[in-house]
Amino acid sequence: MLWSTLMLALRAIRRNLMRSFLTILGVVIGVAAVITMVTLGNGATKSVSDQISSMGSNLLMARPGQRFGPGGAAAPRFKLADVEAVRAQISGVAAVAPVVGSAATAVYQANNWSTSITGTTNEYFMAGNWEIANGREFSEAEERSGKAVCVIGDSVRDKLFGQQNPVGAEIRIKQFSCEVIGLLKAKGQSAMGSDQDDTVIMPLRTVQRRLAGNLDINMIMVSVAASASIDAVKQQIELLLRERRHLSDLEEDDFRVLDTRQIADALTGTTRILTLLLGAVAAVSLLVGGIGIMNIMLVSVTERTREIGIRLAIGALEREVLLQFLIEAVALSSLGGLIGIVLAAGASIFLAGLMSVPYIFDPAINLLSFVFSAAIGVIFGYFPARRAARLDPIEALRHE
Amino acid sequence: MSGNAPLIRLADITKTYGAGQAAFKALRGIDLEVARGEFVAVMGPSGSGKSTAMNILGCLDIPTSGHYTFQGVHVEKLSRDQRALLRRNFIGFVFQGFNLLARTTALENVELPLIYRGTPTAVRHAAARAALKQVGLEGWEDHTPGELSGGQQQRVAIARAIVTNPIVLLADEPTGNLDSHTSLEVMELISHLNRDNGITVLMVTHEPEMAAYARRIIHFADGQVDNDAWQQQERA
Ligand SMILES: Nc1ncnc2c1ncn2[C@@H]1O[C@H](COP(=O)(O)OP(=O)(O)OP(=O)(O)O)[C@@H](O)[C@H]1O
Ligand SMILES: [Mg+2]
Numbered sequence: 001m002l003w004s005t006l007m008l009a010l011r012a013i014r015r016n017l018m019r020s021f022l023t024i025l026g027v028v029i030g031v032a033a034v035i036t037m038v039t040l041g042n043g044a045t046k047s048v049s050d051q052i053s054s055m056g057s058n059l060l061m062a063r064p065g066q067r068f069g070p071g072g073a074a075a076p077r078f079k080l081a082d083v084e085a086v087r088a089q090i091s092g093v094a095a096v097a098p099v100v101g102s103a104a105t106a107v108y109q110a111n112n113w114s115t116s117i118t119g120t121t122n123e124y125f126m127a128g129n130w131e132i133a134n135g136r137e138f139s140e141a142e143e144r145s146g147k148a149v150c151v152i153g154d155s156v157r158d159k160l161f162g163q164q165n166p167v168g169a170e171i172r173i174k175q176f177s178c179e180v181i182g183l184l185k186a187k188g189q190s191a192m193g194s195d196q197d198d199t200v201i202m203p204l205r206t207v208q209r210r211l212a213g214n215l216d217i218n219m220i221m222v223s224v225a226a227s228a229s230i231d232a233v234k235q236q237i238e239l240l241l242r243e244r245r246h247l248s249d250l251e252e253d254d255f256r257v258l259d260t261r262q263i264a265d266a267l268t269g270t271t272r273i274l275t276l277l278l279g280a281v282a283a284v285s286l287l288v289g290g291i292g293i294m295n296i297m298l299v300s301v302t303e304r305t306r307e308i309g310i311r312l313a314i315g316a317l318e319r320e321v322l323l324q325f326l327i328e329a330v331a332l333s334s335l336g337g338l339i340g341i342v343l344a345a346g347a348s349i350f351l352a353g354l355m356s357v358p359y360i361f362d363p364a365i366n367l368l369s370f371v372f373s374a375a376i377g378v379i380f381g382y383f384p385a386r387r388a389a390r391l392d393p394i395e396a397l398r399h400e
Numbered sequence: 401m402s403g404n405a406p407l408i409r410l411a412d413i414t415k416t417y418g419a420g421q422a423a424f425k426a427l428r429g430i431d432l433e434v435a436r437g438e439f440v441a442v443m444g445p446s447g448s449g450k451s452t453a454m455n456i457l458g459c460l461d462i463p464t465s466g467h468y469t470f471q472g473v474h475v476e477k478l479s480r481d482q483r484a485l486l487r488r489n490f491i492g493f494v495f496q497g498f499n500l501l502a503r504t505t506a507l508e509n510v511e512l513p514l515i516y517r518g519t520p521t522a523v524r525h526a527a528a529r530a531a532l533k534q535v536g537l538e539g540w541e542d543h544t545p546g547e548l549s550g551g552q553q554q555r556v557a558i559a560r561a562i563v564t565n566p567i568v569l570l571a572d573e574p575t576g577n578l579d580s581h582t583s584l585e586v587m588e589l590i591s592h593l594n595r596d597n598g599i600t601v602l603m604v605t606h607e608p609e610m611a612a613y614a615r616r617i618i619h620f621a622d623g624q625v626d627n628d629a630w631q632q633q634e635r636a
Contacts, residue, residue: 004515306499397460
């Protein structure tokens, strides 16, 4: 009985090609929209979290200045002694790097490029997840004496040297010339959208003496050991810095310790909300598609009430008629679902390429959309048909 | 179900359409017995309740009151599904208005009752073709109702009613849309089915020539049986 009913249903689909096509169309568009939106959203989330992990994981950044309100400029700067204290007194720390930032124009032959200069130690490379693509890090002697050497980022290399090998070349920064001893491996855009490779890194002392003209430190970067708890380390650092800055219990922190995980959470949280939002908009279109099916099914049931009457009159059971309509509706809506899934895969791959986010196949959303479309078929196909199949055959036949 | 019991027995059947002020009594107490193998013509003016009675006999509709016994079974006590099975297995019905599936070929229309009986495809095709041939529609199998004349549609409807080889054939004006030549052909077919296949036939008609094929003529008037008479068989 199931087989012959299946054949009856397929025959009915074939008999009403235009109507079947319209029924499918709503589901196709709905399913394709939902899957595409969610897939792109997932891709965007993934690319943001990739960028964040390229910043270095488990990173804490201590900066002077208050968390809220003005007056940050008045807060005392950190000194190298603070960095040494963190290194010596805090457990669970993998690397500690002082950071002094500055902006300057770098010149090589006829090319010049204004970039950011960072003064730090070798530990910065580890904490910031940087790899040396070519050349080397600073030697101990260079760090100690504040020699004019630098490691440059890939974008600076591109602007100043083109395809040439920069290692060993001398670039001019302000009034001094500086030997390029290393080239960093490219990282790409940061989560905030800035170019992380647009950087020149020098020994701390070099920047303090030649560019900043003081011994201040702008930021202390701390990489937390994998085994240690980020929150615990953060708390210890806050306590230590309060103590070193002689803050009484009543005073607020005049510095803040940021956590990359917090930044990461905030950013991925944003893209996740965006994904949800897009998904919700798309889900509405799926719902509209479903209502379209319902509409067509309702019309078709009215149109087919006579047909139902004929079938009942020649001896079909109510459940056989219902099963036929059910199979028809499920077959149509799941076919629509399948086409939608294929269409979504194509659209997602294309758009992901366009937006340069990774394409990640999400089985859950594909399955969910498919099940939903099939369910729409069942609900909107079955219930109107049930009403007709419950009529007395003669009533159904009289239906105009 | 004893051997002598009539195939069909109606006892004081009434049918009222609508309710209250608008109520209309289409049947006002029908008593009728039809034995196995009979050929009965039902005549009467338009609106006298012939189709209403046929629908009840065909288990398509239920009477407002009274008893209907088919093969010894009390039809009014059956469930919807049981009545559907009676229709499926024992009754062939030709509607006054054909009632064919639109956009469906003649062959598929005729096959339909066999599909619900679960007849295997090959047997089904053969039986449907044979039935269409019997009603003179050989070669028209692939035409849809829209491509057939009224008379041809009528014959497809007859083919669909006889393809299951039913015990009883209920035909509501089966020649109503046919020219006299085709009408006679259809009547020959029906009396052949009655005589040689032993199918009990009840047929509504307005035309005395068609009624003449039957051995018994029942006259309806105002929802009641007015006259019920056996007649001499004129044609052998
Ligand atoms: N569904 C209905 N609702 C209300 N009245 C109905 C309904 N069906 C039939 N009637 C009425 O019942 C009466 C009998 O109708 P029926 O169709 O049985 O007549 P008939 O004898 O078959 O007529 P005809 O020869 O024209 O086919 C008619 O007066 C008709 O108007
Ligand atoms: Mg009638």
